[in-house]
Amino acid sequence: MLRVLTRLPRLGRGLVGARWPAAARTIVPAESLALGRRHLGLASPETQVNVLPRPSEGHPHLLAADQSDSATLTLEWSTGQITTLDLAWAFHQCRCSTCVQAGSGQRQRYPPDNALQHNEELQAVRWQPQQGHVELDVARPTPTGLQVIHTVVLPEDALARSLRATQVLADTRRTLTPLNLVEPANLAVHRYTDVVQGDTPQLFAWLDDMANKGAALLVDAPAGDPDARVVDLAARISQPMPTIYGATFDVVATENPINIAYSSVALDLHQDLVYYESTPGLQFLHCADFHETIEGGESLLMDGLAVAARLRDQDPDAYHLLQQVPMTFEKVHYDRALPAHLVAQRPIITADPESGEPLELVWAPPFEGALPFLEPGLCRRYFDAYAALGMVIRESTDLLIEHRLLPNETLCFNNRRMLHGRRSFVLHEGHIRFLKGVYVNIDEFVSRHTSLSQLLGLSLPTARYGHGVAPMW
Amino acid sequence: MLRVLTRLPRLGRGLVGARWPAAARTIVPAESLALGRRHLGLASPETQVNVLPRPSEGHPHLLAADQSDSATLTLEWSTGQITTLDLAWAFHQCRCSTCVQAGSGQRQRYPPDNALQHNEELQAVRWQPQQGHVELDVARPTPTGLQVIHTVVLPEDALARSLRATQVLADTRRTLTPLNLVEPANLAVHRYTDVVQGDTPQLFAWLDDMANKGAALLVDAPAGDPDARVVDLAARISQPMPTIYGATFDVVATENPINIAYSSVALDLHQDLVYYESTPGLQFLHCADFHETIEGGESLLMDGLAVAARLRDQDPDAYHLLQQVPMTFEKVHYDRALPAHLVAQRPIITADPESGEPLELVWAPPFEGALPFLEPGLCRRYFDAYAALGMVIRESTDLLIEHRLLPNETLCFNNRRMLHGRRSFVLHEGHIRFLKGVYVNIDEFVSRHTSLSQLLGLSLPTARYGHGVAPMW
Numbered sequence: 035m036l037r038v039l040t041r042l043p044r045l046g047r048g049l050v051g052a053r054w055p056a057a058a059r060t061i062v063p064a065e066s067l068a069l070g071r072r073h074l075g076l077a078s079p080e081t082q083v084n085v086l087p088r089p090s091e092g093h094p095h096l097l098a099a100d101q102s103d104s105a106t107l108t109l110e111w112s113t114g115q116i117t118t119l120d121l122a123w124a125f126h127q128c129r130c131s132t133c134v135q136a137g138s139g140q141r142q143r144y145p146p147d148n149a150l151q152h153n154e155e156l157q158a159v160r161w162q163p164q165q166g167h168v169e170l171d172v173a174r175p176t177p178t179g180l181q182v183i184h185t186v187v188l189p190e191d192a193l194a195r196s197l198r199a200t201q202v203l204a205d206t207r208r209t210l211t212p213l214n215l216v217e218p219a220n221l222a223v224h225r226y227t228d229v230v231q232g233d234t235p236q237l238f239a240w241l242d243d244m245a246n247k248g249a250a251l252l253v254d255a256p257a258g259d260p261d262a263r264v265v266d267l268a269a270r271i272s273q274p275m276p277t278i279y280g281a282t283f284d285v286v287a288t289e290n291p292i293n294i295a296y297s298s299v300a301l302d303l304h305q306d307l308v309y310y311e312s313t314p315g316l317q318f319l320h321c322a323d324f325h326e327t328i329e330g331g332e333s334l335l336m337d338g339l340a341v342a343a344r345l346r347d348q349d350p351d352a353y354h355l356l357q358q359v360p361m362t363f364e365k366v367h368y369d370r371a372l373p374a375h376l377v378a379q380r381p382i383i384t385a386d387p388e389s390g391e392p393l394e395l396v397w398a399p400p401f402e403g404a405l406p407f408l409e410p411g412l413c414r415r416y417f418d419a420y421a422a423l424g425m426v427i428r429e430s431t432d433l434l435i436e437h438r439l440l441p442n443e444t445l446c447f448n449n450r451r452m453l454h455g456r457r458s459f460v461l462h463e464g465h466i467r468f469l470k471g472v473y474v475n476i477d478e479f480v481s482r483h484t485s486l487s488q489l490l491g492l493s494l495p496t497a498r499y500g501h502g503v504a505p506m507w
Numbered sequence: 508m509l510r511v512l513t514r515l516p517r518l519g520r521g522l523v524g525a526r527w528p529a530a531a532r533t534i535v536p537a538e539s540l541a542l543g544r545r546h547l548g549l550a551s552p553e554t555q556v557n558v559l560p561r562p563s564e565g566h567p568h569l570l571a572a573d574q575s576d577s578a579t580l581t582l583e584w585s586t587g588q589i590t591t592l593d594l595a596w597a598f599h600q601c602r603c604s605t606c607v608q609a610g611s612g613q614r615q616r617y618p619p620d621n622a623l624q625h626n627e628e629l630q631a632v633r634w635q636p637q638q639g640h641v642e643l644d645v646a647r648p649t650p651t652g653l654q655v656i657h658t659v660v661l662p663e664d665a666l667a668r669s670l671r672a673t674q675v676l677a678d679t680r681r682t683l684t685p686l687n688l689v690e691p692a693n694l695a696v697h698r699y700t701d702v703v704q705g706d707t708p709q710l711f712a713w714l715d716d717m718a719n720k721g722a723a724l725l726v727d728a729p730a731g732d733p734d735a736r737v738v739d740l741a742a743r744i745s746q747p748m749p750t751i752y753g754a755t756f757d758v759v760a761t762e763n764p765i766n767i768a769y770s771s772v773a774l775d776l777h778q779d780l781v782y783y784e785s786t787p788g789l790q791f792l793h794c795a796d797f798h799e800t801i802e803g804g805e806s807l808l809m810d811g812l813a814v815a816a817r818l819r820d821q822d823p824d825a826y827h828l829l830q831q832v833p834m835t836f837e838k839v840h841y842d843r844a845l846p847a848h849l850v851a852q853r854p855i856i857t858a859d860p861e862s863g864e865p866l867e868l869v870w871a872p873p874f875e876g877a878l879p880f881l882e883p884g885l886c887r888r889y890f891d892a893y894a895a896l897g898m899v900i901r902e903s904t905d906l907l908i909e910h911r912l913l914p915n916e917t918l919c920f921n922n923r924r925m926l927h928g929r930r931s932f933v934l935h936e937g938h939i940r941f942l943k944g945v946y947v948n949i950d951e952f953v954s955r956h957t958s959l960s961q962l963l964g965l966s967l968p969t970a971r972y973g974h975g976v977a978p979m980w
Contacts, residue, residue: 122890146895404669481849
């Protein structure tokens with residue numbers, strides 16, 4: 035008996051700001067397999083090079099592909115899973131050299147040209163283990179009988195990615211276990227030169243710590259131009275992500291700061307630049323100077339997803355309300371070289387609408403801005419929920435990571451997941467505390483982490499990146 | 508009688524990818540005003556400089572602020588509107604110099620420190636026209652009676668921004684009229700040097716055309732380094748937005764292209780880089796060389812929102828389904844200098860869940876990627892809807908803007924709203940077609956357009972930017 039239970043990917047309420055729709059699909063191992071494989075012995079069509087460099091460790095392998103009826107086929111996987119595919123799906127996903135440009139991997143057939151007319155039939159399904167792909171002959175009726183109009187080519191690795199995509203969407207269901215959370219006492223440490231000049235495994239180890247633990251500390255950077263230090267780091271992933279603060283920025287106390295960070299006051303835990311549609315992903319803060327006589331100024335980090343999970347446990351109503359009512363975040367500041375007027379509306383908490391697991395926390399009180407007028411009753415409840423979250427953050431001292439940066443150290447963290455801050459400090463004349471900062475785009479970080487994982491032959495990563503589940507299929 | 512109808516901002520189904528929650532709030536002019544203003548004559552607290560440089564033309568003015576009861580106050584506007592504010596709202600939005608840092612405009616009080624205890628009372632409400640702000644004395648009971656714990660300062664312009672925010676959210680309801688659509692026969696033309704070296708009104712005119720018409724053509728750029736041409740343009744807004752293709756990119760036919768654009772084939776209408784969380788906003792394509800003997804290669808543009816509106820009218824079911832089932836967009840390409848593995852899932856159409864108006868169209872068939880497995884029945888309907896949209900695009904020739912770029916011309920368009928493409932061309936030996944391209948971040952474009960509009964004393968813009976209504980309050 036073959037059972038494949040499917041559900042429509044649901045775009046749930048409250049998912050504004052997250053791009054991972056909730057979906058659930060249960061794939062039940064078959065008790066028996068449908069029969070009907072037909073080998074017609076046609077010449078194998080030319081195929082595009084495989085998308086991924088080589089199968090990952092633990093990659094499911096395709097065992098068989100069989101025609102079910104004139105419009106569907108089934109795939110049997112080494113994991114015991116059975117997948118049913120519709121002809122329309124297969125036709126769209128074809129990766130033959132006509133459908134996909136070999137060099138770029140881009141699709142070359144545009145709708146409506148590649149639309150089915152609903153009189154097509156699957157004429158043959160061939161699993162070609164040597165070539166590593168499944169071929170489907172698609173035929174249309176003509177006065178002289180069925181005629182093959184296209185041979186669809188589905189590489190095994192592309193099918194495995196779709197299998198994974200289906201699972202990744204279902205994985206948003208999984209419980210946030212302590213293993214997913216950052217261990218405060220365990221800030222990962224790497225050598226700066228290993229990351230910038232080292233080999234791929236050394237580079238990957240740093241990326242993987244930021245992906246899984248949310249943060250990493252680099253030590254022993256060579257002295258010299260601090261701008262080059264952070265730009266070189268960003269270049270190991272992609273490039274600096276420029277913002278209204280420039281390609282890099284200086285965190286140093288000044289008289290009339292254009293940002294609170296550029297003073298000596300304490301910075302409570304928060305995230306940076308949440309008024310951008312895509313809030314910067316990684317942040318690197320390189321300590322260029324921090325005189326030992328300066329009191330205070332310790333750097334602080336806290337896992338925002340862990341905080342959100344605590345609020346859910348302690349005050350479910352607050353957790354719910356912070357998903358429903360969006361906060362305004364803004365940088366509206368005209369008294370600067372380039373006036374800024376950036377405004378975003380997003381909920382403070384985004385959770386999986388089915389499991390209720392937190393997917394993203396956005397916490398940046400300094401940048402909360404002009405709110406639309408709210409109904410008075412709702413208003414009071416909303417600000418109570420907001421204060422409750424603030425209290426959880428303040429009281430979660432067990433989650434606090436505290437570190438006083440030494441010169442030539444670099445604090446690296448995922449700004450989408452980790453809250454950061456610093457203790458206030460007292461400057462003595464002639465002494466300075468000077469950090470050089472840079473951001474890296476979240477998509478480019480995920481791309482680098484995922485592709486290096488592939489190139490190293492590792493399993494695809496399963497880390498959360500603070501904006502839902504990372505797109506790793 | 509005072510009636511203020513409010514509704515909770517609703518985070519509607521299908522809003523993944525859009526950040527503008529649907530909200531409706533009807534503010535009905537009062538027939539009479541509540542009484543109860545109390546002037547206690549306290550010294551005016553120090554206030555932060557106004558957020559916006561000066562009131563815009565048509566800016567609503569505050570006429571009065573009155574206490575309603577111990578927890579609410581009402582505002583009366585020059586437009587006849589009446590707004591009721593809760594104490595919790597006002598407390599959060601306070602912009603006195605204790606709550607907000609004067610230089611940066613950032614908020615300095617963090618929850619839970621600024622949480623109300625629910626025993627506070629409004630003791631006085633003062634509208635101070637000379638200072639341009641409303642003051643609220645907030646008191647708490649003590650053994651010796653009520654004691655003022657804070658004087659909230661609400662500048663008139665900040666209140667006007669919240670009034671506007673409330674309206675902007677409601678404005679997503681408005682009908683997409685032909686006035687909002689791009690007139691194909693009317694591609695706006697500006698001189699390159701007016702934009703790069705001209706005054707603020709000349710710069711603004713170019714930005715405003717891109718905001719309202721989706722595109723503009725620049726002519727008569729000085730010859731020379733094409734990279735400098737596009738970087739100088741981006742610098743008039745903010746800076747180039749770097750992507751996996753670099754800070755700028757060359758569109759020129761090559762042998763083994765890493766992108767279909769880098770060949771001579773036709774490019775059907777599409778958008779670029781939709782696999783980024785924040786798809787690039789503006790795109791500038793500067794024509795460095797395009798020999799007159801080359802046949803074909805004309806540039807094409809089409810308004811994606813107009814296309815989406817047509818699909819809604821012609822095939823409402825397809826329009827609905829394309830909002831419900833997300834498409835996968837990706838760049839998974841290992842055979843390049845920096846391997847790329849970027850994947851995003853988003854619906855092809857995002858519409859306002861209440862009015863059904865299209866807010867964003869994402870159309871990029873070359874970058875459609877590995878789909879999760881879909882239920883066969885749904886699958887067939889989905890790809891039919893997808894083909895129907897493709898047919899609307901193909902048949903909407905009346906919306907097509909076609910222009911053959913001349914050397915030293917620059918095509919500028921909003922990549923979030925406009926589809927672009929080109930006709931195929933035939934190269935003769937020794938002749939080239941070479942465009943230099945650059946992207947600009949959508950938030951930085953909106954920021955520049957909005958702030959220049961303010962600095963010029965114009966009304967705040969009301970354009971759509973292809974990701975819902977722009978955040979212009």
